Amino acid sequence: MEHDPSSAKTNSLEKMLAILDGFDEQQVVIDIDRAAELSGSSRPSTYRYLQALTRSGLLTPASGGTYALGSRVIELEMLRRENDPLHRASHHLIRHYAQTTGLNIMVCSYYGDKVLCTDFAWADRSMPDIYRPGRSMPLFRGAMAKVILANHSQARLRSIWTWNEAALREAGLGHTLAEFLDAMAAIRSAGAMITSGEVFDSLVGVAAPVFDLEEEVLGSVVFVLQADRFEASDPEKLSEEIRELSRGIQRGIARASRFNAIATGAAAKPRRSPVYSG
Structure with missing residues (x-):
């Protein structure tokens, strides 16, 4: 039995965040066409999503109308690693x-x-x-x-x-x-x-x-x-x-x-309908 998490993209926030799924080891930049495909949105809506992600620092403009991961990603990774x-x-x-x-x-x-x-x-x-x-x-x-x-x-x-x-x-x-x-x-x-x-x-x-x-x-x-x-x-x-x-x-x-040197942390919990890459 398989479940497609992408089918649950029902609101603007989920659609915007789905754009970040386009980045991996082979794909380090993304253009508006690919972003529209990932979000399932029109080009005008996708452009607004890209602008919002850029303002947040999660993305940054790159050459040729593409976008790369932004400085906020690096900052968040440092915080995660240190804590x-x-x-x-x-x-x-x-x-x-x-x-x-x-x-x-x-x-x-x-x-x-x-x-x-x-x-x-x-x-x-x-x-x-x-x-x-x-x-x-x-x-x-x-x-x-x-x-x-x-x-x-x-x-x-x-x-x-x-x-x-x-x-x-x-x-x-x-x-x-x-x-x-x-x-x-x-x-x-x-x-x-x-x-x-x-x-x-x-x-x-x-x-x-x-x-x-x-x-x-x-x-x-x-x-x-x-x-x-x-x-x-x-x-x-x-x-x-x-x-x-x-x-x-x-x-x-x-x-x-x-000694309260670091937070104890907690194990992450799976999604309500956990689907993993096997």
Whole structure:
């Protein structure tokens, strides 16, 4: 069962904000025709939306009548990064751990309907740093995403299955709801997960979830290894190391909360009808 979130664009604000969906790694500028297509609006209305987004700083005029992301986006990202409990607790820790072990480490955050790379420490330079802060990850593939998915409540998992049944089957996470829930329970019980080649060929991910103070999943921490290095390693040892790193991050979140150094934060909640990119 699939649901198209774009069908819910019913008011001017939703139509205006839909223009921002046109930006990604391949498309860094947008013109009025593309903006009109995204918003489902006439050119005059679209032009008003573009002007409003420009006044807010979310967009800025670029060459050839196009628009690029504006300065306010950068300012908001700085505020998010500096006040995000997961980022603050993990930033220095993963760098120390990467330098000590020579392992590449990535931190992913969960934002309700997306899993994003928010930080990484790349110790093994023989592997290109293909992950970047802000890069969106598929929620149904890769260890970094599956350990997040598995740690939702039973009610939320049932809702996710309802709206994403075909994608979950395609990802090999079960052909029935019962199989899907069993697969999630197994990952949750293990406390860590290893996948190979699910996001990028020849790369192995070893991931563990990270929780907030209310035991809601905030994101995950991941070792990223080339397949040949993984084959020469002990999978059980790697799994225990990533679990310990996750516990270290959670201790940092708790410590910061006790001393009011940062806001405790809260895990993002999915949409009422959660539809994910599988």
